[in-house]
Amino acid sequence: MPELLGPGGSVEMVQAVVDSGADTVYVGARGWSRRRADFEMTDDDVRRSIEVAHAGGVKIRMAFNTQPRSVEVPLLLRAMERYVGWGIDGAIMTDVGCIQAVHQAFPELVIHASVGCTILNLEDCFFYRDLGASQIVADVKLSPQEIQARKDAGLGTEVLIHANTCYTYLGRCWMSSHIRYDTTTAQDGKRYYLGSPNRGGLCHRSCLQEWDMTGTNGQTIPRVHMRNDVFFRVREIPSYISMGVDTLKIQGREYTVPLVSEIVRFYRDLVDAYQAAPALWRPEPWMMRLADIEAQRDAQRNRMTADLYEEAAHAFEQPIFSDAAGMAAQCEL
Helix, strand or coil, X not given: CCEEEXXXXXHHHHHHHHHCCCCEEEEEECCCCCCCHXXXXXXXXXXXXXXXXXXXXXXXXXEECCCCCHHHHHHHHHXXXXXXXXXXXXXXXXXXXXXXXXXXXXXXXXXXXXXXHCCCCHHHHHHHHHHCCCEEECCCCCCHHHHHHHHHCCCEEEEEEEEECCCCCCCCCCCHHHHXXXXXXXXXXXXXXXXXXXXXXXXXXXXXXXXXXXXXXCCEEEEECCCCXXXXXXXXXXXXXXXXXXXXXXXXXXXXXXXXXXXXXHHXXXXXXXXXXXXXXCCHHHHHHHHHHHHHHHHHHHHHHHHHXXXXXXXXXXXXXXXXXXXXXXXXX
16 A cells, blocks of 8 residues: 655644544754745754654655755754654655765665655665665656556655645746745845745745746747646556555645645555455546635635735735736736
């Protein structure tokens, strides 16, 4: 049976994910995990989350998926030492050098190579395995045949079943930095680039604004859609299970606790129902059950995107849209 991995954006969410049937929960250390501070954790939160997860018989992983400067690597290693000492079960990481450094310092720690590594071929997979990663998160653009090839090669494989696409590659976009490029330095020396999730800030989803594309011939295509679409995988779940995928991952630390709880319970029930009677399983009832969840998710995402636009506009002291209605309308695109 594949592991069901749920998001923990707060201690309360960790408890809800545990109660809703996840096998593992992941959390993010503040400034290190590609989310705004509201959905990352202080050390006290991390310690409490480890206790909550283990009390419920659930494993817990720590996301360290930003790209640190050289002077920040010792900070990362000291933080990891604390979390390993408190009982963290694994790490989700992106930076090549940091994966190697963490594996050398903590050889027994399970490390998953994040989707932000953009691992697209088997040679990449073997490279990260040799660095110390025991499992590879599949890019959302990979075909079922490519995922199957990883399993056939004996690689630990993780797929995203609730996440978003990207017009580039997840974790590799720097577009938000052009909207907001102010920085701040914490007392411990960590530098926060506030418009870059890759460097301790957050994504302002600038790709979702209205863009016109002008070619070399001077012709302009208005309102180009840059893909940053969210998705639920339902019909694909049986094939993932059949091919032996190790982890089914649900993203969503930024959503409300009740919604995340409902999403995790939905997938727990779906996986269990398929495992109990594969021949009788049909996607249609699950798609009907999903409709309300999807509507809630879309409404929350639209509100958060509008808030991010407004925050970026204040940072520049100039409006991105003339009114809130314009922002809300854009979020529907």
